[in-house]
Amino acid sequence: MSPILTTALSFVDGEAGVLRLRGFSLEELVQHGVSYAAAVGLLFTGSLSEGDDVAARLLALSPPPIDSRPSGQEASALRRAMALIDDDGDAVAAAGVCGRLVGCLGAKPEQSGAYVERILRGVSTGAVDDDDVAALDRCFLVHLDHALNPGTLCCRVAASTGASLIACLSAGLCALEGPLHGGASSAVGRVLEQELQGPDDVDAWLAVQRAQRRRIPGFGHPIYRRGDPRAGLLCSLAQRAADRRGQRRFVDTATALETCMSARSDGKLLPNVDLYAACLYATLDVPVALHTPLFFAARVLGWAAHALEQRAGGRVISPEAGYDGPPARSF
Numbered sequence: 001m002s003p004i005l006t007t008a009l010s011f012v013d014g015e016a017g018v019l020r021l022r023g024f025s026l027e028e029l030v031q032h033g034v035s036y037a038a039a040v041g042l043l044f045t046g047s048l049s050e051g052d053d054v055a056a057r058l059l060a061l062s063p064p065p066i067d068s069r070p071s072g073q074e075a076s077a078l079r080r081a082m083a084l085i086d087d088d089g090d091a092v093a094a095a096g097v098c099g100r101l102v103g104c105l106g107a108k109p110e111q112s113g114a115y116v117e118r119i120l121r122g123v124s125t126g127a128v129d130d131d132d133v134a135a136l137d138r139c140f141l142v143h144l145d146h147a148l149n150p151g152t153l154c155c156r157v158a159a160s161t162g163a164s165l166i167a168c169l170s171a172g173l174c175a176l177e178g179p180l181h182g183g184a185s186s187a188v189g190r191v192l193e194q195e196l197q198g199p200d201d202v203d204a205w206l207a208v209q210r211a212q213r214r215r216i217p218g219f220g221h222p223i224y225r226r227g228d229p230r231a232g233l234l235c236s237l238a239q240r241a242a243d244r245r246g247q248r249r250f251v252d253t254a255t256a257l258e259t260c261m262s263a264r265s266d267g268k269l270l271p272n273v274d275l276y277a278a279c280l281y282a283t284l285d286v287p288v289a290l291h292t293p294l295f296f297a298a299r300v301l302g303w304a305a306h307a308l309e310q311r312a313g314g315r316v317i318s319p320e321a322g323y324d325g326p327p328a329r330s331f
Contacts, residue, residue: 004319005148005156007197007320008307009043012147014223019230021145022046029141030233036140036298038117041144043305044092057096058115074105075295077175079170086141087165095304099297105290116140119297126285135241139280142230142273143295145302151182153174154308159307160317168307169300176299182292187217188278189288191257192250199256206260218254218275219261227270234276241283254279 011020016329019026029039034048037058041050064084066077081101087094096115103109103122109317111121117133123130146152155172161209165173176182209216221228235255240250254275261269310317 001255005310005313005317006152007306007309009146009302009309010145010147012223013279014225017224017227017229019146022194024048026142026229027233029053030138034141036137036144037114039141040092040301040305041282043302044308054092055114056090057090058099058117060093061097062088062100063097063100063104063110064111066101072289074289075173075296077105078102078293078296079173082166082170084171085166089285091165091304091308092301093224095169095300098166098169099300101186102290102293102297105293106287118283119294120286123287123290123294124285128284131244132241132284135280136251136284137236137279140298141279142233143298145299145305146151149181150178151299155303155316156306159310160313160315162311165304165307169303172300172303173296176292176296184217184272185278185281185291185295186288188274189282189291191217192253192278193288196253196257198249199252202253202256202260202308210264216257216261216269218257218278219271220268221270221272223269224272228272230273231271231276234273234280235271238276238280238283239303241280247283250279250282251276271294 009022011023012018021029021039024042033053034042035051037055038048038051040058042048042055044050044054049100064081066081078098078101082098082105085094085097099115100110100118103111103119106123106124109122111118113121113133115129116137120133120136148156151172154175155168158168158171179187196202206216212284238251238254242248254271258271258275261271277295278291279293282288286294
């Protein structure tokens with residue numbers, strides 16, 4: 001089967017467990033301390049030298065006011081606020097404003113600092129230091145892009161029709177609201193924070209879930225058969241954050257969950273990106289309701305790059321559909 005489209009932005013090899021951004025492996029980018037802003041520059045231009053310019057453009061505009069919303073309506077509040085953003089032609093700045101809206105959903109909106117710092121200070125209910133910001137910056141890099149996932153495809157389909165950039169980003173956000181795409185991190189967060197008090201609870205909890213035939217969030221991936229490369233990177237980030245903050249409950253519970261799941265599945269059910277992303281968010285005192293919006297703040301710049309690439313191709317995405325209805329018939 002030929003691919004629905006091609007992209008020069010990121011490459012995924014599920015069998016080998018590989019994710020590359022513009023040719024660079026994700027592991028190499030993280031290990032070399034590449035900042036999120038520099039990775040955004042790489043995605044947009046193919047060069048890692050654009051970090052300072054991108055960092056400035058991410059803060060070029062102020063986000064519009066965001067209305068108060070009942071719990072669980074964060075994505076709807078984001079969409080309403082995004083509709084007020086002026087798409088002035090600078091895709092990085094416009095997408096950055098969309099991402100900064102996430103910080104405005106928290107208890108301390110629009111704090112000072114760079115892009116990731118402002119967002120974290122807005123959503124975290126605890127104290128935030130430079131090491132916390134650095135950890136989330138690496139996490140944002142891990143989340144920046146992942147080839148043609150559902151949210152990115154929705155964004156590119158909208159872009160292929162000539163829709164505005166904000167409309168394209170909103171299309172991606174709509175897909176992200178689905179629990180099978182964007183809701184997994186929040187589902188993991190609820191398990192770690194509300195259903196398990198620590199690693200000693202894991203075995204009995206899993207037995208109950210298995211008896212009720214419930215799917216365990218944070219495990220398995222439709223593409224990565226031998227392990228999600230992002231999971232290991234985020235596990236290391238979560239471990240370091242937990243040690244630094246003296247708060248190991250979440251990471252110890254997550255690793256115990258990984259061990260038990262592997263044993264019960266003969267090594268077939270491996271953690272995906274959501275398990276340790278949720279673990280890191282919880283360790284950084286980010287409320288569960290803001291886990292998915294935080295992912296959006298990282299991914300929205302990737303979507304913007306995809307929207308521009310799709311526009312440049314000048315082709316409407318309108319794939320042929322297979323038909324499995326009744327055969328031809330007459331009255």
